[in-house]
Amino acid sequence: MQKHLAVIGYPIAHSLSPIMHNAGYKAVHKEAIYHKFAVRPEELQEAVLGLKALGFRGWNVTIPHKETILPLCDELTEEAKLAGAVNTVKVQEGKLIGHNTDGVGFVQSLQKHMDLTPDKDIVLLGAGGAAKGIAMALAPLGVTIHVLNRTKGKAQQLVEQIQSIGGHALLHEWALGEWLKRGDCIIQTTSIGLKMEDYPYSLHGISPDTLVIDIIFNPWETPFLKEAKSLGCKTVNGIEMLLYQGAKAWEFWFDEEAPVSVMREALLNALQVEKG
Ligand SMILES: NC(=O)c1ccc[n+]([C@@H]2O[C@H](COP(=O)([O-])OP(=O)(O)OC[C@H]3O[C@@H](n4cnc5c(N)ncnc54)[C@H](OP(=O)(O)O)[C@@H]3O)[C@@H](O)[C@H]2O)c1
The missing domain is CATH 3.40.50.10860 (Leucine Dehydrogenase, chain A, domain 1)
Structure with missing residues (x-):
């Protein structure tokens, strides 16, 4: 049937x-x-x-x-x-x-690009619904999740949620900072870029070993991802x-x-x- x-x-x-x-x-x-x-x-x-x-x-x-x-x-x-x-x-x-399936699906796709061992530092830009799904699926793996978001209260809430299930999370200011150099992987989860707008922060100084992900797929390559690619990073979009x-x-x-x-x-x- x-x-x-x-x-x-x-x-x-x-x-x-x-x-x-x-x-x-x-x-x-x-x-x-x-x-x-x-x-x-x-x-x-x-x-x-x-x-x-x-x-x-x-x-x-x-x-x-x-x-x-x-x-x-x-x-x-x-x-x-x-x-x-x-x-x-x-x-x-x-x-x-x-x-x-949003978070587990994301983690499965991420595992194709890197080993998610507990020593890894993952930077999460944004703290909306998509970020939360990703964070709660990453947390049980023991990685350290660095969270920053325009509305700091939401980032703080997400950090507490990650910690409430035994995960490791750190709160950062929504500004350029040490997160740029600390992440093995940076995941861009805000809606900035949907209209091809520039990201508020330049990725200049990032290590080319950093895996940079933008969960947007339309446009195929946001200005954020374009910049990461131009700096030698491996990039993955949201598809x-x-x-x-x-x-x-x-x-x-x-x-x-x-x-x-x-x-x-x-x-x-x-x-x-x-x-x-
Ligand atoms: N690839 C996929 O399968 C997939 C799945 C889900 C979502 N997405 C994409 O992920 C993005 C977010 O979706 P969502 O469901 O998480 O939305 P959401 O819950 O509305 O969260 C939006 C996020 O973007 C931030 N943001 C929006 N405009 C901003 C700006 N001008 N400056 C700084 N931060 C800004 C928000 O910060 P504040 O908290 O400060 O407002 C918040 O962190 C969308 O682009 C969506 O298309 C992709």
Whole structure:
């Protein structure tokens, strides 16, 4: 029987999730369709009940519903509890199980580029929803997470959250500082760069051994990432994070591995990026 999956959010028109998942279904001959639905904040509960009544196997949840969907779930996985947000829902024996694959997906993609041993220093620029998901997935690995954010209170809160689960975190000022030279990896999680705007701080002086990540993928290369590349750093954009959160959602829904390379290809084609 045909299985139905979806992504719900508002706005949703530009979501690449249907392209990525449907390409995967086609490649492995899975009888499934992945839809996308624009759901306004005030319609969330009705939409969730509707998806359940229509027999959907599960769905992804994106902005602005990742937190407001929490009370609508019957159960939450550890990952969702830690992140305080849900990006994936599975309907299991009539119950809605809320899960979060953003952080674990990110960590899986990061592990392809570096060994996340406890001696590593990771700099997190930003303390919004994405940063929190990433931080809570990194914390159990024992790495030291350096947090800085424009609104210092949010950075402070994130540091405390990391520490509350036994992780190592340090608070820094939202300004140029020692973090530039201390990080084995710098992860840019703010929305600066979405409109190709320059980053407030220059990366001049960074070691070329630093892995620099920007979780934005459209534009493909933000000015922040461009500068890091020009200074000799290895750079990674946000497409891998999108890909692996999707692959982890697939695993959660179907209890099987996702065809990651087909899904990556579909994303790159949709973004019309040259494959290297
Ligand atoms: N690749 C992926 O799969 C993926 C997944 C999720 C998100 N993202 C991207 O990640 C970015 C953040 O998403 P989010 O969900 O975390 O959003 P969010 O919860 O709204 O957080 C936004 C973050 O950006 C900071 N920020 C925004 N404008 C700023 C400015 N002009 N100067 C300094 N800081 C600024 C905010 O700082 P304040 O706290 O001071 O406001 C906050 O830390 C977006 O660009 C989104 O597209 C990518």
